[in-house]
Every structure is written in C-alpha cells, then in structure tokens.
Amino acid sequence: MSGEFALIERYFTRPSARAVLGVGDDCALLQSAPGMQLAISTDMLVAGRHFFSDTDPRLLGHKSLAVNLSDLAACGARPLAFTLALSLPEMDAPWLQAFSEGLLALADAHHCELIGGDTTRGPLTISITVLGEVPADSARLPVPTSALLRSGARPGDDVYVSGHLGDAALALRALQGQIDLPEPLRPAARQRLEAPQPRVVLGQALRPLASACADISDGLVGDLGHILARSACGARLDVSKLLPLLATRQQFAGGPAQFDATYGPPLALQCVLAGGDDYELVFCATPAQRTAIDALAQTLALPLTRVATIEAEPGLRLVDAQGAPLDASFASFDHFTH
C-alpha cells in the first residue's frame, strides 16, 4: 500500500458502526432511516486565516469538526457521519496523530462517524462535510421539514442566545498581542476560541420550540442578520442584556466596570456583537415558549438569554436598557470585506 493510503489507513480508519460502508472504497455508503431527511453542511479552515499554523493539532482537530457540528446544531439535526479532506505541507506523523485524536474524540462524543476523505500535500487546509438527520414534516410549508431554518422568525418573537459571547474574539486579540488579558482569565477565553463546544443537544431540543435558528460563527450581528434577511423582518437588540454574556468581563478583577476602564467600553460591545468564533446558537421563539425555554436552560445547565425582539420593520436596532438607540456600525466578520 502506497504512502498516502497507508497514512489515511493509520490515523483515520476505524471500524464502521453506523455507515453501511466506511473509509476504504471509492465511496462510503449511508442509509438514512425512513421518514428522515439528511442535513448537510461544509466548512473549510485555512491556516493563517482561521487558525495559526502552530495551533495545537489536537485542538485543531476538535475545532475542525466542532464548527461543522455547530451547523447541524443550528438545524436541530442529529449528527451521523462526516468526510474529511486534508491538505498538509508534509507528512507529519505526530501532527496527524494528535489531529486525529482531537477530531475523533469529538466525533465519538457526538456519535458522528468518519466515513471518507482525501489527503493531499499542499498548504494546511481542512475541509469537512458533515451529515446529520432530522425528521421530515410533510405538513410544514414551504419546506417540508422539522429542521430549524433561518427563515421562520416572525414579528413578536423573542430572540435568545445560548451560552456566552465574545470571549473567543477576546482570546484572539490577546494571542495577536493587541490586548493583554490577566493570567487567570486567559486560558478560559482561549478555551472558547480553540475548543468550542457545538450546541448539538440544544439544537435538537429546540426543534419543537424555536421558530428560527442559526449558529453564531461570524458574530451575533451578522448571524442574527441572516435570520432577519431570510425571515424578511427586523429586530431590536438590548445591548444591556448582551454585555453580561462576555464571561471574561464578568469575571474581571474589579468587575465589568474595571474591564471597561482597562480596555475601553467599545471592546466588550465589539466582541459580543461581532467577535466571531462563538459557536453558540441564536434562535427565535414566540413568548408562549418562555417557560419551556427557561426549563430547557435549567435541564442543560446552559444560559439561554433573551436579548432581542423580532419586529416587522427590517434592520437591526441596537438599544440600551432604557430603549435608547445605539450606533449600529458593527459589521459581521467577513472574509472578503476585511
């Protein structure tokens, strides 16, 4: 067996449990259960753009799959399987060992099976396509699915955010030397950047509760913006509810006021609104679901914070605790406009 294939065999091939046929043939084979639909998503991570070349390969393996599982979570789909296309500058056994361990540990945690892939020499690039399943729903129009879509938000809906926001962006600035984070808070923020936990269980639990959902990968303003665009509506976003979601600021020695005094108040807002790399969910639900959503937050031990209200008027309006408007010049992180 030649080098490339031996390499794949060694690090990425394991017995197939869910697929009809796994790694090793021209195609993998997968059979979905009757009444189920496949949810499919692809993400590509490029060295120097989405991660530093010297990132711990174990964390990189974890994150490469995490960002894809986050897309399944946003649809409320249950993970099934994934393919991996990997371009590497050189055949580096310790790197592959650690990368595959990080990747497959997260895969195992979500019962998501590696069923195929491609390995080649080239600039370090990781492309994963993930497959999940979600029940069909022939009664639902215009898309006959029980999957959560971006297009279902309606005026009057509450808008929620899961977990915390902005700490990953803060960690990135610290790694880039733009700011100095105090030692006790630094590893936690870095953990948020390098080892995000995709909200797969939350997404599935939200299927009967939420009207629309997206994952927050490019920043809240941008990703809530996708929901608003596809739902043809707008939202009023209460910034006083958002700022406490920046965990580093809450835990700062001297409290949030000291954080703002140290870094300047716009930093917290920038990180929370447009930081990127959060991999939390932003979702909408009618006010009738408030009790159920609060109960779900308790069950999952995960904050689900009501931060905005959907309105008929298009656009995103940022307001303070008193409802007074804020400047809305926070763009989503975007690979081509920055």
Next chain:
Amino acid sequence: MSGEFALIERYFTRPSARAVLGVGDDCALLQSAPGMQLAISTDMLVAGRHFFSDTDPRLLGHKSLAVNLSDLAACGARPLAFTLALSLPEMDAPWLQAFSEGLLALADAHHCELIGGDTTRGPLTISITVLGEVPADSARLPVPTSALLRSGARPGDDVYVSGHLGDAALALRALQGQIDLPEPLRPAARQRLEAPQPRVVLGQALRPLASACADISDGLVGDLGHILARSACGARLDVSKLLPLLATRQQFAGGPAQFDATYGPPLALQCVLAGGDDYELVFCATPAQRTAIDALAQTLALPLTRVATIEAEPGLRLVDAQGAPLDASFASFDHFTH
C-alpha cells in the same frame, strides 16, 4: 448582505430542484428515496499540486466535479447533489464566473445539484463532497448494497478498462516541457487531462454485471491494486492489450512504432500503467458476462477492453502477448512518495 455571502449567492446559488433545501441556510436538506442508500465521496484539489494556478477556470470547475463524479461512477451510484468548499487568494469575479460555469454545466449534465458550500480567502484549493444514490440489497453480504465495491473480484474474473488510458499523463508531460507532442494530437490529449468525462452512465450500467470496480485516478496499476488488495487476490495483466489504449500513440504520424521510436518504448507503458488522471473505470466480471459487456460497449459507444485476468495468487503480474513476464516496477502515482 456582506461580501462573502453576496459572492456565494451570485455565482453558486440557483433554485433547488432535487434537495428539500439548497444553498443559504446552515445546512442543506436532502431526502433519499425508500430503499436507497447514499454514496458519498470527497476529493480535494490544490493549486500547484493537482492543477496549474493559471488553468482555465472553466475547465477547472469542470474537473473539480468530474473527479468526484468519477468516484460515484466507480460505485455505480446515480449523482444527486454536492457541496463545494473553495479557498481563493482573492475575490476575482471573472475567475468565479468561469469556474462556476464549468462546474455547473457538468453538474447539470449529470442532474447533480449544488446544495451548499463555504468560500474563504486562502491558497487556491477546491474541496467537493458528492452525494449519489444506489439501491440497497439486503440479500448481499457482507455489505447489503447493490453498489459496486472494490472487494468483489474473484479468481477467474476478467478485468476490463473503459475508454483510453495514459493520454492525460502524456499531456501533463507536454505541458511541463518534458516532451514535445505534435500539434494535431496535443489538444486531444490536453482535453483528456483538463476535461475528463466521468463514466457515470457506465458505472450504473455495470451494477448487475461487474463483480468489482474502481475509478482510475492514480494510474491503472495503483487502482487495480486497490481492487486486488481488498479482494485478496492477484491479476495477470496483458500489456499488449493495454498499449493500444494510449490514443495519442495509435494516432501518431507513422503509427505506434514511430511513437515508440520518438519517445522511447517505456513512455507509453508508463503513461498507460501509472499515468494518473484518466478517470476511466477498471472493473471485473465473470467470463459469463462477456456478451453483455460487449453489448454495453456498443450501446455506450465506449471501448470496454479486457486487459487482465484475476488469479488467486496475490500480486500484479505484467505479461506480454506471449504470456512472458515483464518488469513490474511501475509504482502508482502517490502524493507522498513522489
């Protein structure tokens, strides 16, 4: 809408015909028909490795999908849909326009729908995951599928190759300046390299006829080798049947003898056996299928040439027309050993 998303929208989004939900949400949704299995394959193409950076983007779009459809063909699967992950050094509108046209023209020809993707800035890299379908077959063991697998070859089976072999490798050497190809034969060979036609119809037609199948992407020796390894058997390969498959040599002014006199006899053999980039199928079938396979070749107007016999003894034995052994030191093209 921000730059990156506008870009995707502009070149790659079209109304979805087969998918429940296409491009534009966190996931695409696909529902497979009852009794069908999904066949899934991923390939990654890297600039400077799999193609020249200045390759005509229209041809590159075609080839990027063609190499993936070739994997579906090898399994006998019918194409359904694909995802595209694209890393680009810069946002280049004319390039994207041409690339998407080449890509989507081949997609349309095979009714294979673009259902999702990711676009980012980085070294030019194209990763496609293709999804096809194939009937399940619960009576078939150990894998309950009607898909063609690499593992089904048995001693006594004939080995066939579709179409022509080695012309793509010849064109590559000409483009690299290693050899000089006469003008009338150059564009045809280059067409084989840059615009391969995946054998999708042939693959599906072979499902009831063939015992094993693989596509020839890395050279016949390597890809037939995969069949032999997974079927735990060997083969005797008649080189005199293979050399006429090099179309450029057959059509050379003065005939095959003049080709060999010009370039040296080993070149033809190297290109046919280990050239790479052929995207033909190599398949096995019992001698009882000879009439059916000859009829299929007629129907498809595509040569299906019997070039080898499967034997119980492991290994690949190259023989001449008289059955005398040849040197077997032709390695498969491999990204990490070359």
